[in-house]
């Protein structure tokens with residue numbers, strides 16, 4: 001609409017309006033502008049330099065070949081775009097050469113120009129990216145008004161790029177304005193830009209300047225469809241695991257080495273899907289031993305059982321598993337201290353131990369005493385590469401047990417939550433106001449990740465593993481799973497043996513009896529080995545070698561001998577016969 005002021009002269013106004021329209025539609029008019037310039041150029045050259053036509057043809061051909069081979073540098077990313085530009089350059093050169101030599105009105109040259117403009121203009125007019133770019137330019141030219149309307153007066157557009165999903169632009173903020181101010185204006189920006197709800201993202205620029213921000217507007221949701229899992233992204237836990245792509249197709253890679261992780265989100269938000277992606281990757285790592293707790297009777301993690309060294313599905317098993325994890329932690333910590341090293345570097349011989357706990361709240365409810373072990377692991381497990389990955393719907397202090405587990409989680413992954421306050425429960429305090437809007441995630445599998453390398457709220461979508469993908473991943477990985485290192489295994493054996501020595505109630509555990517018949521030979525071999533033991537005892541691995549017994553059998557036999565007064569434990573993992581003068585009381 002044009003408002004005519006009584007002071008305006010009509011001819012000036014028409015000229016201004018036409019000028020504005022020509023400028024506004026300059027992109028659409030580009031083929032016609034080119035045709036007019038060719039006609040004008042042809043007319044002038046025919047009068048002034050009619051002999052230049054061979055040079056003009058050569059220039060057209062050179063421009064065409066440059067566009068084909070180096071067009072990418074000037075933004076012609078697709079081959080089709082480069083060939084189109086080359087065809088236009090060649091045709092324009094050929095027509096201009098003819099017009100220069102023969103004159104514009106010669107023969108059918110004018111008709112050729114008109115038809116050529118229409119034919120070659122068509123791809124230009126329908127080109128999706130060009131039209132998108134024009135749309136964006138128009139939206140951004142209105143930024144001064146938009147910024148005023150949303151309360152970001154003084155902010156300026158610095159650059160803009162159109163991509164397959166929409167566009168993004170870099171802005172400079174006015175003095176005193178911050179990224180938080182822009183984040184708070186997202187709904188107003190969506191309205192002012194005329195996008196659909198949820199289409200605008202705001203994030204810091206790559207250089208992390210406090211007075212800059214990047215605005216991303218999505219025309220199409222890149223996460224609209226489920227994204228199939230492409231297979232494991234790592235074969236070692238020392239590398240970050242790809243959980244799924246962010247909206248700009250960059251993979252959301254998260255390092256889980258020496259870090260505890262929390263997967264939160266309401267029922268059906270895709271937590272188990274996220275855990276599946278993690279399991280698929282951990283299973284492919286040759287330097288990780290996986291233990292898991294799934295108190296929903298193994299419903300979620302059972303399919304991964306061949307890759308899981310220990311799967312606890314009852315509260316008792318979970319308690320025992322966590323207690324053993326603490327034993328591993330202790331012995332590794334002792335080893336690090338003894339060898340003067342700070343951290344445990346995982347390798348296939350010395351693997352990390354990752355304990356995956358599905359629905360942590362069930363553990364806190366059904367085995368509350370076990371949370372002292374998880375607390376220990378959460379506090380002290382990082383350095384020794386014994387880590388926890390817990391999934392839960394709402395990680396309230398009650399659901400996480402009363403300890404420090406939640407506060408020790410370094411990687412927080414939030415799927416959709418029901419209420420705004422749940423954002424802070426999963427991701428931490430202050431995250432909601434900093435733009436971590438997990439309550440607005442609108443499909444299962446979409447998540448926000450907060451980790452040392454991810455401190456900006458960016459939406460990602462976890463890959464989806466079908467049942468077939470899980471089966472294939474399990475059969476691929478199960479054959480090459482590593483064992484716990486010798487030292488940790490020994491510590492566990494000793495801990496188990498020591499537990500058997502613990503006084504137990506008569507009803508809880510039957511008293512061991514001395515072996516009979518076939519087992520006697522074993523015992524005899526064992527006793528002989530113990531008799532030959534030095535003062536400080538013989539270590540368990542030697543006894544295994546000498547007797548040929550399996551570790552559990554050996555410990556059972558040792559335990560029986562200790563109870564019968566025929567052997568003593570000198571120190572951890574070392575046994576011998578008792579001193580002749582000592583009296584057995586047990």
Ligand SMILES: Nc1ncnc2c1ncn2[C@@H]1O[C@H](COP(=O)(O)OP(=O)(O)OP(=O)(O)O)[C@@H](O)[C@H]1O
Nearest residue numbers: 226266267268269270271272273444445462463464
């Ligand atoms: N990454 C994903 N992409 C697409 N769809 C997904 C994705 N993850 C999960 N879904 C869909 O959402 C449904 C629920 O997912 P999932 O079981 O992982 O949720 P959950 O949060 O673990 O729920 P619960 O707490 O009840 O176990 C799945 O059946 C699947 O169809």
